[in-house]
Amino acid sequence: MARGRPPAHTREQVVDAAIRLADAEGLAAVTIRRIATEIGAGAMSLYTYVPDKDRLLDLMVDKVGEETPKINITGDWRTDLMALAAAQRALMLAHPWLPAALPNRRLTGRNMLGYLEQSLAALEPTGLDGPTKMELIALVTGFVASYVTNEIAAATPTSEQVALITEAVASGDFPHLATALSSGARGTEPSFERIAGWAITGLVEQAIRPKPSDRSSS
Amino acid sequence: MARGRPPAHTREQVVDAAIRLADAEGLAAVTIRRIATEIGAGAMSLYTYVPDKDRLLDLMVDKVGEETPKINITGDWRTDLMALAAAQRALMLAHPWLPAALPNRRLTGRNMLGYLEQSLAALEPTGLDGPTKMELIALVTGFVASYVTNEIAAATPTSEQVALITEAVASGDFPHLATALSSGARGTEPSFERIAGWAITGLVEQAIRPKPSDRSSS
DNA sequence: TCCCTTTCTCGTACGCTGTACTGAAAATAG
């Protein structure tokens, strides 16, 4: 068996090299030629292992999902969802290109499905129906991606957006913005745990309520 | 005054043509050369009106923000935030490339600041401090973008991801996923209003609570 | 009127991208 010339590399080597590149220099540095030279191959040889670049990105996303530690399902949905969200955030902080690569990407591999499975298990005690659970999971994932994106972007404020904002504040057209920016002193830092707690608790508690419009009768 | 050769076009024409292209054929169709031929100019002439393509995307994002109808601030934060979220969603559905163009894009123009200003005004009755308000607004915006992205992606399910999921379900490794997908019958549709209501109500009510860890003592 | 300065136009060109094509190389099967 195994006829024909044996492969000099593996698909995993290609994906790993791509991830290493993205981690070090960002998604834009991930090009077919760069990856090829990185693993010591000709550019076109990569197409033996990967159909095209878009699928390569799918594989990258799924591969980094392997790093996620297995979360123990305690049975308390709040604890479990928080742990899952924290794991997702850690993954995105370790691979800052992930939030950018995630949208418009299809559900791609078993690792992503595994995350979905765990989230469904965490939501089991709520007694919600399947579609609602799925919706909640998508929402929480979106929250985390959005939070981390802001977190990364806020770490490197551009000088020009500072100029835009200060000019806007000085113009007087944005009074609420001006006061919001000047009221700096606050007690607690808006840590991820605090905000994620709001989102998860608020979202699920709202969803659990028997009828959506019963807020006043309780 | 007005020395030198007069411009044959305007920056607005360039941005409008780019938006028209993105609406019709997606973000990938927005190239300098395409826009140039669209408005009957040489490719390099665009650089008179726009410094580079990245700034052009900034301008596109800010320009479509002009379409947002002015929301009346009623003073009830729930009503106002829901109206703002609905307006955002309508904008994204009208310009499906918007959610994809939005992330890693800096706060860019007065329309975006105007949206921020209105959101801050809507959150005024909550009595929250400035940074927390900002955080909540970013979260709600991220939620809407995430929801619309899913909404658009779900409208066109790929045959291969269907195959992946059915195979995964058949493998038996994902029991919760299997039951979640099979439990189809539910009463209410997960409409945007329902889900956005959960997110906004849950999020703000959680944020308003005096101390984050007082959930058990109330 | 002629010329200078300023501004916009746009053809050419460079380096980069993803990838189709093609023939050589390297393995096994007979």
Added chain:
DNA sequence: CTATTTTCAGTACAGCGTACGAGAAAGGGA
């Protein structure tokens, strides 16, 4: 050995963003 099958990788092509620079078109000053 030859035939078959598979991978390797060089070449090539269309397309991208955009740097450069020559020409065109306006106003201002002589």
